[in-house]
Amino acid sequence: MTPAPVSEFGRGWTTVLAAGSGVGLGVAGLFTYNAGLFVHDLGPAIGLDRSVFGGAFFGSTLALAVAMPLVGRAVDRFGPRVTAAFGAISLALGFLALGTVVRSPAAYVVTMVLTGLLASASSPVPYSRAVSGAFSRSRGLALGLTQVGIGIAAAIVPPVVSIMIGDHGWRAGFWTLAALAAVGLLPALTLPVRDLEPAIDDGGAAFRAARRSTLFIIQFIAFVSMALAFAGVLAHFVPMLREAGLTAQQAGGLAGLIGVSVIVTRVIVGWLADRIQPALLGAACCALCAAGCLALASGGAGVAAVGAIALGTAMGAEADLVGILTARYFGIAAYSRAYALQYAGFMIAAGLSPVWVGAIADRTGGYTAALLACAALLVIPILLFLLLPGLERAAKRGRGAQA
Secondary structure (H helix, E strand, O other): OOOOHHHHHHHHHHHHHHHHHHHHOOHHHHHHHHHHHHHHHHHHHHOOOHHHHHHHHHHHHHHHHHHHHHHHHHHHHHOHHHHHHHHHHHHHHHHHHHHHOOOOHHHHHHHHHHHHHHHHHHOHHHHHHHHHHHOOOOHHHHHHHHHHHHHHHHHHHHHHHHHHHHHHOHHHHHHHHHHHHHHOHHHHHOOOOOOOOOOOOOOOHHHHHHHHOHHHHHHHHHHHHHHHHHHHHHHOHHHHHHHOOOOHHHHHHHHHHHHHHHHHHHHHHHHHHOOOOHHHHHHHHHHHHHHHHHHHHHHHHHHHHHHHHHHHHHHHHHHHHHHHHHHHHHOHHHHHHHHHHHHHHHHHHHHHHHHHHHHHHHHHOOOHHHHHHHHHHOHHHHHHHHHOOOHHHHHHHHHHHHO
């Protein structure tokens, strides 16, 4: 009999706490949101210009994405605990190297790429796998609460690191991040070893079957096209508002609404996904994001708060739904590799999205055309999410395939 939600959280709340802390202190919570804090100081210190910084950041993101399938395989072979612990140590050593041995732009680029490659094991993949294995009926809410850890880290850590850089220099900023990443070893080591319902070790057969299915292909393209459509607007949100005449403080305050929206959405979407078809939530959040982009295109800074909430909703929903749909459509046995592959696609698309948004803005002299293009592109994931079958039909299809 399926455990009641209360008994699941009574037994698994420590797993959610460990996973939420781990993702916040991992590469997703510490690396992405803090890299830009060092650009101003690294310029005069080692001769790093903005273009090299951008190339290094994209290189690290690409390395992270390329490593994702290997992370999924490692989780299946060694378990979430060992994989996440290796990632935490690698991330701490990467930050330590950035603050200690980097003396030139070339050294910075190489260290960033290597950190992205090795610290990929501290990504949400092992943590979400541990949570998915510990929860069944309340899996959506548990995964949503896990992802909140990234939002909390994004809100708290950058101000702390900024203070350290201002008071003690940029190297101290990297050392602070190294210490935080090292603390992430503690939640990694408290992840459970066994699942609520142990998955059968099939040597990757479940993943290979999932990867070849039309269902997986539709879901993969839905999440990739969603990230490609809207992630670039997130990166250009503050410049867009500055061009509209807002001050840096006003634009920053409105951008903060995105973070709040991400955190709230992750909990709400997780809770709703345990009660209604998660794919419909994906379509609805894409539609809301498209409406927000249209509002920004027509209303500008006057509706910036609406746009910020809409963009945060899309970001929060996508992070939740990748894990939720993967676990429910393809099962725990295929989860690690299937999730890792989709996470890699999402990251690459999210890295490329600011490029096309910026290119259109440069060509047209403003962001209106880019916002309209974003809204139009979001029609693709909306339709794809609507094509995904209900969970009951997907389960029957899976049982028929196994017969």
